[in-house]
Structure formats: C-alpha cells, structure tokens
Amino acid sequence: MPYDFKTIEKKWQEYWQEKKLFKSDEKSDKKKFYLLEMFPYPSGKLHMGHARNYVIGDTFARFLRMNSHNLLYPMGYDAFGLPAENAAIKNKIHPEKWTDECIKTMMEQQKKLGLSYDWDRLVVTSKPEYYRWNQWIFSKFYEKGLAYKKLAPTNFCPKCKTVLANEQVIEGKCWRCESEVEVKNLEQWFYKITDYAEELLADLDGLTGWPERVRIMQRNWIGKSEGLSVIFPVKNSAQKIEIFTTRPDTLYGVTFMTFAAEHPLVLELIKGTEKETEIKKFINKIVVQKRITRLEDKEKEGVFLGKYAVNPLTGEEIPIYVSNFVLMEYGTGAIMCVPAHDQRDFEFAKKYKIPIKEVIVAEGQRDRGTDAQLEHAYIEDGVMVNSAQFSGMNSKEAISKISDYVEEKKLGKRVVHYKLRDWLISRQRYWGTPIPIIYCEKCGTVPVPENDLPVLLPTDVKFTGEGNPLAKSESFVKCKCPKCKGDARRETDTMDTFVDSSWYFERYCDPKQNKLPFDKQKVSYWMPVNQYIGGIEHAVLHLLYSRFYTKALRDLGLLDCGEPFSNLLCQGMVVKDGFKMSKSKGNVVSVDDMVGKYGADTARLFVLFASPPERDLDWSDEGVAGSFRFLNKVWKLVQSPKSEVQSQDIDENLERIKHLTIKKVTGDIRDEFHFNTAIASIMEFYNEIARDGGRGTREQLKDCIKTLVILLSPFAPHLCEEMWQILGHSESILKEKWPVWDETKLVQEKITIAVQINGKLRGQIEIKTDGAEKEILEIAKSDDKIKKYLENKKIIKTIFVPKKLLNIVVGG
RNA sequence: GGGCGCGUGGCGAAACUGGCAGACGCGCUAGCUUCAGGAGCUAGUGCCCGCAGGGGCUUGGAGGUUCAAAUCCUCUCGCGCCCACCA
Numbered sequence: 001m002p003y004d005f006k007t008i009e010k011k012w013q014e015y016w017q018e019k020k021l022f023k024s025d026e027k028s029d030k031k032k033f034y035l036l037e038m039f040p041y042p043s044g045k046l047h048m049g050h051a052r053n054y055v056i057g058d059t060f061a062r063f064l065r066m067n068s069h070n071l072l073y074p075m076g077y078d079a080f081g082l083p084a085e086n087a088a089i090k091n092k093i094h095p096e097k098w099t100d101e102c103i104k105t106m107m108e109q110q111k112k113l114g115l116s117y118d119w120d121r122l123v124v125t126s127k128p129e130y131y132r133w134n135q136w137i138f139s140k141f142y143e144k145g146l147a148y149k150k151l152a153p154t155n156f157c158p159k160c161k162t163v164l165a166n167e168q169v170i171e172g173k174c175w176r177c178e179s180e181v182e183v184k185n186l187e188q189w190f191y192k193i194t195d196y197a198e199e200l201l202a203d204l205d206g207l208t209g210w211p212e213r214v215r216i217m218q219r220n221w222i223g224k225s226e227g228l229s230v231i232f233p234v235k236n237s238a239q240k241i242e243i244f245t246t247r248p249d250t251l252y253g254v255t256f257m258t259f260a261a262e263h264p265l266v267l268e269l270i271k272g273t274e275k276e277t278e279i280k281k282f283i284n285k286i287v288v289q290k291r292i293t294r295l296e297d298k299e300k301e302g303v304f305l306g307k308y309a310v311n312p313l314t315g316e317e318i319p320i321y322v323s324n325f326v327l328m329e330y331g332t333g334a335i336m337c338v339p340a341h342d343q344r345d346f347e348f349a350k351k352y353k354i355p356i357k358e359v360i361v362a363e364g365q366r367d368r369g370t371d372a373q374l375e376h377a378y379i380e381d382g383v384m385v386n387s388a389q390f391s392g393m394n395s396k397e398a399i400s401k402i403s404d405y406v407e408e409k410k411l412g413k414r415v416v417h418y419k420l421r422d423w424l425i426s427r428q429r430y431w432g433t434p435i436p437i438i439y440c441e442k443c444g445t446v447p448v449p450e451n452d453l454p455v456l457l458p459t460d461v462k463f464t465g466e467g468n469p470l471a472k473s474e475s476f477v478k479c480k481c482p483k484c485k486g487d488a489r490r491e492t493d494t495m496d497t498f499v500d501s502s503w504y505f506e507r508y509c510d511p512k513q514n515k516l517p518f519d520k521q522k523v524s525y526w527m528p529v530n531q532y533i534g535g536i537e538h539a540v541l542h543l544l545y546s547r548f549y550t551k552a553l554r555d556l557g558l559l560d561c562g563e564p565f566s567n568l569l570c571q572g573m574v575v576k577d578g579f580k581m582s583k584s585k586g587n588v589v590s591v592d593d594m595v596g597k598y599g600a601d602t603a604r605l606f607v608l609f610a611s612p613p614e615r616d617l618d619w620s621d622e623g624v625a626g627s628f629r630f631l632n633k634v635w636k637l638v639q640s641p642k643s644e645v646q647s648q649d650i651d652e653n654l655e656r657i658k659h660l661t662i663k664k665v666t667g668d669i670r671d672e673f674h675f676n677t678a679i680a681s682i683m684e685f686y687n688e689i690a691r692d693g694g695r696g697t698r699e700q701l702k703d704c705i706k707t708l709v710i711l712l713s714p715f716a717p718h719l720c721e722e723m724w725q726i727l728g729h730s731e732s733i734l735k736e737k738w739p740v741w742d743e744t745k746l747v748q749e750k751i752t753i754a755v756q757i758n759g760k761l762r763g764q765i766e767i768k769t770d771g772a773e774k775e776i777l778e779i780a781k782s783d784d785k786i787k788k789y790l791e792n793k794k795i796i797k798t799i800f801v802p803k804k805l806l807n808i809v810v811g812g
Numbered sequence: 813g814g815g816c817g818c819g820u821g822g823c824g825a826a827a828c829u830g831g832c833a834g835a836c837g838c839g840c841u842a843g844c845u846u847c848a849g850g851a852g853c854u855a856g857u858g859c860c861c862g863c864a865g866g867g868g869c870u871u872g873g874a875g876g877u878u879c880a881a882a883u884c885c886u887c888u889c890g891c892g893c894c895c896a897c898c899a
Contacts, residue, residue, distance in 0.1 A: 212817095213894080216815070223895095227899080243899080244899065300897080325897045326897080327897075327898065331898070331899065336899080337899085338899095342899070609824090609837070610837085611824065612825090617824085622823090622839070623824065625850080676836085676837095679836080680826075680836035684836065754831080754832040756832080756880075758879075799880075801831050805832065
C-alpha cells in the first residue's frame with residue numbers, strides 16, 4: 001500500500017497556515033534574505049512547467065529557513081493584460097471577474113504544491129491599491145521629464161490592436177500573438193529609459209550573480225557605440241548632411257553617401273529636379289518593403305539623387321544616394337560609404353559601379369588590386385594609405401588621431417550612440433493602468449493631481465473587440481480640467497503591463513502601504529532581491545525595465561538601491577514530446593493531475609531530480625513513478641525500521657556516509673542549486689541505511705533516519721513533517737536546525753586507489769589513507785595483476801596523486 | 813552574417829581545480845513472491861570478443877598538448893538560443 005499522501009498533505013498544509021509559519025517581518029536579528037520567483041500572469045490552470053519555477057524557489061526557501069535566515073518569500077499576480085480582455089470579448093465576462101477567478105484557481109494549486117509563501121503580502125497588479133501607485137509614479141516621472149509624449153513611428157500589432165515597445169517585437173512579430181507588426185506614426189507616451197543607458201550598461205559589470213548570457217543580451221540590446229559625427233556639406237547648396245561613423249580611420253576612403261528612405265532631407269534635395277518622381281516612387285517602394293520583409297537578406301538597392309556632397313577632409317566630390325540598407329532609427333539616418341572597408345558599402349558599390357578607394361592595407365601589402373579584382377571589403381586593422389598626413393599610421397591609432405583632427409577643425413565631434421530606444425508605454429486597451437493625464441483646450445496636457453488618484457477603470461464598458469473600450473466610455477473620457485475647471489477629456493491609453501511588473505518586488509516589502517508606493521525603511525531592509533528565479537525570456541524585457549525603474553525610483557528618493565536583483569537563476573523549460581509544455585501544443589501535464597495521482601511531494605521531487613534547474617527538463621511519466629517509489633521506501637523505513645540485525649557496534653562507514661551526505665546536500669543546494677545531485681546523494685544515503693536490512697546500532701539507525709528526514713524535508717515537506725512526527729517530535733520540522741557535518745568524520749583509514757600503467761587502468765589496491773608513494777609503489781608491484789605488466793619492463797617514472805591514483809610509466 | 817551555449821549508455825543525467833567515465837534514477841533482463849492490474853523483493857545491465865579467467869573499444873568527428881583529457885588547444889560536423897543591413 002502506498003502512503004496516504006492525500007490526507008498527509010492536507011493535514012500539514014492546514015497546520016502551516018494555522019501556525020503562520022511562513023510569515024516574515026523586519027524585526028529579526030537573523031540575516032535577511034529576499035527570495036523571489038517571477039510572478040505569474042493568472043491564466044488559469046497551472047502545468048508542471050509553471051510549477052517547476054515555484055518548486056525550485058520553495059525548496060530553496062525551506063532550506064534557507066532551516067539555516068537561520070530571516071526570509072521574505074512572497075507571491076503575487078501580474079494581473080493586467082490582453083488575455084483577460086480577449087476572454088472578456090469571447091466569453092462575455094468582465095476582465096476583472098475572469099482575472100479574479102483565475103487567481104483563485106492558481107492560488108489553490110500553488111497551495112496544493114505546498115509552496116511556503118507569505119500570503120499576507122499578496123500583490124495583485126489589477127487592484128486600485130496597486131495601480132494607483134503606477135499612476136503616482138507616472139506623475140513623478142512626468143514632472144521630471146522621464147515620461148513624455150511624442151509623435152513617432154511605432155510598432156503596431158493589428159491583432160492585439162495596440163502599439164508595442166521595441167522589446168516586445170520579436171523578429172518583426174508581436175511577442176504575444178506573433179502577428180506581423182506594422183509601422184504606424186502615432187502620438188504615444190514614452191518612458192525615457194535612454195537617460196539611463198549608460199548606467200544600465202555600466203552596472204551590468206557588477207551583476208556577477210547573473211548568468212553571463214543575460215548580461216551579454218542586455219549589453220547588446222543597449223548597444224553602445226562610440227564614434228564620430230561628421231558634417232558633409234552638399235555641393236552648390238546650403239544643406240549639410242550629418243553622418244555617424246565608428247570608423248573615422250576610413251574617412252579618406254569615402255566614395256559615396258547614402259540616406260535612409262525616410263530621411264526628410266532627401267525630399268528637400270530633389271525638390272524640383274527631374275529625378276523627383278523617380279525617387280519618390282523608389283522611397284515609397286522601400287518603405288512598403290521594409291514593413292513586409294524585415295527578415296530576409298535583401299538585395300541592396302538605391303538611386304542616385306543627382307547631387308554631390310563634399311568630403312570635408314579631402315574636398316572630394318562624392319555622389320549622394322538613397323538606399324534600402326540604411327536605418328532611419330539609428331545614428332543620423334545617413335551614412336558615409338567606404339566600399340573598400342565595409343562589406344555592405346562594397347556590395348552597393350559593385351552593383352552601381354562606384355569607385356572603391358583603399359585607405360587601409362594589411363601589413364606588408366601595397367593594395368589589393370583594381371576594383372574589378374576585389375571580392376570583398378577589407379575590414380581588419382592595417383596600415384593607413386592614401387590618407388594625407390595619416391598615411392603610414394596604424395589604423396587603430398588613426399581612429400583617435402583623425403577624430404582629434406576632425407574635432408580640431410570643427411568638422412564634427414565625438415559622439416556616443418545607443419541602440420536602446422525609449423520605452424513606449426501607451427497601450428490602446430482597457431485592461432491596464434489608465435495613464436493619469438487630462439487634456440484641456442485651454443491648459444493643454446495636465447497631470448491628474450495626486451489627491452485625485454487613482455484614476456479608476458470604468459465598469460460601464462462593452463467589450464466588442466473594436467477599438468479601445470475606454471475611448472468609448474463617456475463617463476470616463478469626459479472630465480473637468482484640474483487647473484481651470486473647464487471641460488476636458490481624459491487620456492484613454494493604458495500602461496504597458498511591464499510597467500506593473502517593474503516594481504512589484506518593491507511593493508512586496510510593504511504591500512499594504514497607502515501613503516506611498518512603499519515605505520523607504522522597509523524597502524531598504526529587504527532590497528535588493530538576493531535571489532531571483534525566472535525564465536530567460538525576460539532577459540531584455542522585464543529584467544531591463546525593472547533595472548531602469550529601480551534606478552529611476554532611487555533618483556526620486558524612494559529607495560536606496562540601484563540594482564533590484566543581486567542573483568538571478570534562469571530555469572529551463574519543461575519539455576514533453578519534444579516541445580515546450582504549453583496549452584497550445586496540447587502537451588501539458590497539469591499540476592492537479594500530478595498532485596491527484598502521486599501527491600505534491602512526488603511532483604516536487606521529480607521536477608528537481610530529473611534535471612538541474614538551468615537546463616530543460618524532459619517530462620517522463622515513468623520518472624515520476626520512480627520518485628513516488630522512493631518516497632514510499634523512506635516512508636516504510638520510518639514506519640518499521642528493521643531491528644533484528646542490529647549490531648552492538650556503531651557502523652563507522654555508515655557514520656561517515658551520513659556526514660558526507662550532509663556535506664554534499666548542503667553544498668549542492670546552497671552553492672549551485674544542484675537539487676538533482678542533492679537528491680541523488682539522499683537516495684544513496686537511504687540505500688546505505690537500508691542495505692542488508694539495516695546496519696549499526698539501534699541508536700545509530702535512529703539518528704541516521706532522523707538526518708535523512710531532515711535532509712529530505714525541503715524537497716518533500718509534507719511527508720517529512722509526518723515522518724518527523726512519527727519519529728516522536730512535537731514541533732514542526734521547519735523549526736529544526738539544518739544538520740552540520742563533522743569534517744573529521746569524513747576521513748577513512750583505508751581507501752582504494754587506482755593503479756595505472758602508462759595511463760591505463762590496470763588494477764586497484766587498498767592502502768592506508770596517508771600512505772607514502774614509495775610504500776604504495778611496493779604494494780602495487782607485488783599485486784598479481786600489476787606484476788604481469790611490469791615483467792621485463794623498466795620503470796621510467798611514477799606519478800602519484802594522493803588518495804586517487806598511482807601511474808607507473810614503463811618502457812622497453 | 814554576428815554573439816552565446818550545448819553535444820557523455822536504450823533514456824534523464826553524474827564526474828571537484830586535467831587524475832578509476834557512466835554516481836543516482838528510469839527502462840530492460842532473470843529469479844523470487846504473488847501471479848490474473850502498471851505492486852513488492854533480489855541480482856544483472858556502456859559497447860564488442862570469449863564458456864570463463866580475461867582482453868579490446870568508448871564522452872559528435874579529426875588532430876594536438878600531457879605520465880594522464882568528457883574536461884585544455886586547433887580544426888570540423890550537428891543542435892539550440894539571442895541579435896540581426898546598428899554604419
């Protein structure tokens with residue numbers, strides 16, 4: 001009969017709740033630890049993919065509590081967002097009702113898994129108690145110029161019917177529904193994250209507790225490049241073209257220039273010329289093309305404007321083009337082209353028969369031949385040629401020398417560019433935080449005064465799927481201007497839900513605060529989050545926005561820390577039948593099913609045992625059964641430890657293994673999150689205790705079982721509580737101190753070491769642990785197996801690795 | 813195209829700083845028990861040759877460094893992720 005997990009799990013979940021064992025506050029002399037998992041979007045049913053994230057955290061949480069930490073371990077819900085609104089349209093249910101129901105189901109499932117959150121700190125972002133502070137912070141940002149509105153080309157998702165931030169466009173598609181994103185010029189609200197570009201970049205170096213790849217992704221996303229801005233005058237015109245280059249060393253090799261299709265100067269330059277119609281047609285074609293085929297490696301195309309610019313360094317006249325490979329969004333929207341040293345320029349020059357002028361050659365080379373002979377651009381460093389006084393210089397050196405010269409002559413200046421763009425936060429949807437702005441004909445854009453916050457979401461709205469419901473709610477739109485009291489209208493855009501998730505972890509520190517977003521002292525006590533756990537998909541979304549927010553809130557004086565998350569663990573996904581577990585793929589294993597069939601402890605044990613947290617986990621039904629089997633074995637051992645074969649003497653080997661297991665399990669959890677190997681060594685310990693029906697004295701057996709139960713308790717908390725009680729304890733196992741190992745108990749008198757001949761394993765001998773090399777060599781020589789290999793051979797040398805092996809090198 | 817990561821039995825995976833590859837588990841095989849369920853217990857299980865003692869091979873592939881390589885270096889193949897005409 002398997003153990004009755006249903007009764008046991010229910011019993012202990014109620015016990016924990018009743019005794020409030022997971023509550024945390026700031027009044028403790030223990031060391032604080034803030035442990036956090038990325039809070040979920042409440043979409044309803046949990047599957048094991050979600051569960052894995054929480055189980056990793058909870059196991060660690062329980063371990064930390066038993067190791068004397070004052071732990072903050074909260075949970076909440078990222079409750080605003082499109083799915084709720086789509087459900088509203090489809091099922092004629094209000095998003096709030098739908099969301100609240102989902103939260104209820106999800107919370108129940110999380111409780112069934114035995115997750116040890118402090119539920120008193122629950123944060124739900126769709127509640128006015130929370131989102132009013134989104135609005136409050138927005139107003140502060142607005143005052144400081146960190147929130148602003150501008151007309152700009154935006155990414156518009158036709159299916160979600162809203163604009164998206166750059167970070168939310170993945171390969172030209174909407175991150176949520178994968179529809180092709182369109183470019184629309186709209187007036188939108190932005191957060192000025194670019195003000196923090198430099199700090200966001202620089203502070204990455206200090207985030208040593210983050211996976212390197214996440215830091216690299218953020219670094220690339222911020223995309224800093226240092227270079228030179230140079231002004232090229234247009235011949236026979238007052239117009240000037242500003243370009244940006246990271247390769248000032250190639251300035252003498254410029255043979256043409258080109259504009260992005262959207263560049264406003266293009267239209268000015270061709271106005272009234274015979275080329276005007278042709279070029280306008282070309283521009284239209286490119287703009288349309290850009291929208292449709294963002295991805296493919298496009299053939300370079302361009303048209304000559306019939307105009308020339310002047311290279312400010314050489315006075316050379318260079319033709320101006322408009323082309324499809326220059327981005328309006330980066331740099332200045334115009335570039336200088338050096339076909340000899342840039343592959344893109346090279347391809348373009350070849351196609352349109354533009355001269356190629358080499359200014360850098362490899363050490364010891366003259367040039368690479370005629371234009372026709374060249375096959376690709378030379379992009380490496382080298383020696384400068386054809387570059388006036390800079391000729392003969394190393395090209396690396398020339399970069400700074402030419403930059404100095406350009407600045408001196410006032411032809412341009414050094415500048416820094418970032419790929420990072422400001423964060424577009426407006427969304428044309430209902431289910432989000434209303435942006436607290438009022439438009440008055442007389443007074444213009446007026447922020448809603450602090451006393452009037454929150455701006456509540458109206459309830460009298462219809463969800464038709466056509467347009468933003470807020471815009472159609474008269475009671476919402478119509479309002480009075482706070483300044484002149486005249487008729488005015490409200491902003492109907494809501495905020496991106498990533499705004500909600502950018503500071504929720506700070507709200508957890510003081511979730512009921514109603515004077516401010518949070519109390520500074522409380523936040524100072526808990527922040528930063530010591531360990532954050534979540535998926536890699538947020539590498540440049542949530543994790544970047546949260547860093548920005550924390551810095552911006554710090555600059556508002558609301559908190560002291562500049563980085564929200566000290567350590568980050570990105571767990572892998574749960575895979576079944578070759579695909580990520582997801583509703584749409586239809587390969588989900590629900591938490592309810594697992595808990596119903598095997599219980600929470602088995603489900604927990606399996607997801608931790610099957611794979612290390614960072615790696616993807618292959619779901620296996622048989623594997624789950626194996627974990628269940630193990631728990632049953634332990635249960636049986638505790639119920640009726642065999643006593644017939646008890647010896648009079650302590651089993652020294654078992655004692656050593658006990659200490660070894662404590663050391664291994666402790667290290668694996670604390671240092672590396674290697675739950676899989678921790679569990680493996682617990683299993684080994686069990687095998688050792690149970691072997692031959694039990695070993696050592698009765699007392700020793702009892703002691704080992706006790707240790708086993710404690711070590712297993714963070715993984716299988718319910719069963720271990722029950723077993724703990726059976727072992728005669730009246731307090732919860734959570735109150736028990738984590739065991740410590742005794743280093744002196746780990747040493748063995750005799751050990752087995754490997755003997756190699758020429759690096760090949762040829763035998764094993766048992767020796768005294770501290771045996772000297774000479775001694776051991778003699779033992780090895782007299783070993784029957786080894787003897788054979790040494791016959792008629794000369795020993796050239798021996799290599800001895802204490803406690804590991806002896807390698808005998810022979811010749812002849 | 814650029815960046816990062818990964819590749820170990822039939823499967824999930826172990827292996828500290830270069831030091832006995834395959835711990836632990838799943839699956840499989842045989843036996844016991846009971847059988848009629850997908851339960852329990854014991855033993856075996858990387859591959860090849862051999863009745864066996866034993867021997868040979870083996871960490872995607874090819875080289876190299878070393879007494880010794882899954883681990884370090886070079887090249888190569890395959891897979892995954894991120895960015896992608898960023899001047």
